[in-house]
Amino acid sequence: GDSVTQMEGPVTLSEEAFLTINCTYTATGYPSLFWYVQYPGEGLQLLLKATKADDKGSNKGFEATYRKETTSFHLEKGSVQVSDSAVYFCALSGKGYSTLTFGKGTMLLVSP
């Protein structure tokens, strides 16, 4: 079945550092890929998405490129801020058009 694997956290960075959170997936067909962010005590917010190979999703300085050849959708940001501290979930929609399969989440902690 479908699955998503994310790097384990927490990822601890200083402000303005470069961020990469790895995400790889296993799916049949051509899933859409998503990154969601969850701030403490809140629900999930859609950060970005990509629907086909080589698409790049971007939002708020975050980027991720849909790489079919490596089945990856790594999240990157050039310069993180303290306010980026949150848990980041990689997900795909595959089985059943809109059902999401989530990774386990990666906590990001950014210090001043």
Add this chain to the structure above:
Amino acid sequence: GAVVSQHPSRVICKSGTSVKIECRSLDFQATTMFWYRQFPKKSLMLMATSNEGSKATYEQGVEKDKFLINHASLTLSTLTVTSAHPEDSSFYICSATSGSTDTQYFGPGTRLTVL
């Protein structure tokens, strides 16, 4: 756009009572709504999928008689935790999607504490 609300945001109840959580799509019609449960420092576990006007589809291991889901309109779904027990304490999150997209929009979550 694509705002989903949940009510209440927090609820504390006594063991044996029932609790209803509402999930509303505020600016779009949600043909499908999802209910998730999230344990501390864990990912989201899909509990059930509901389509407006039809019975919810529950994931394996989720008791449908304990977690009653109703999706009576295109903007409202409710989750009722019946005869709640302390092990039902958790963070419950709903999401919604319209028929034209595979993107789910999430509510802010409801923290349930059963004493």
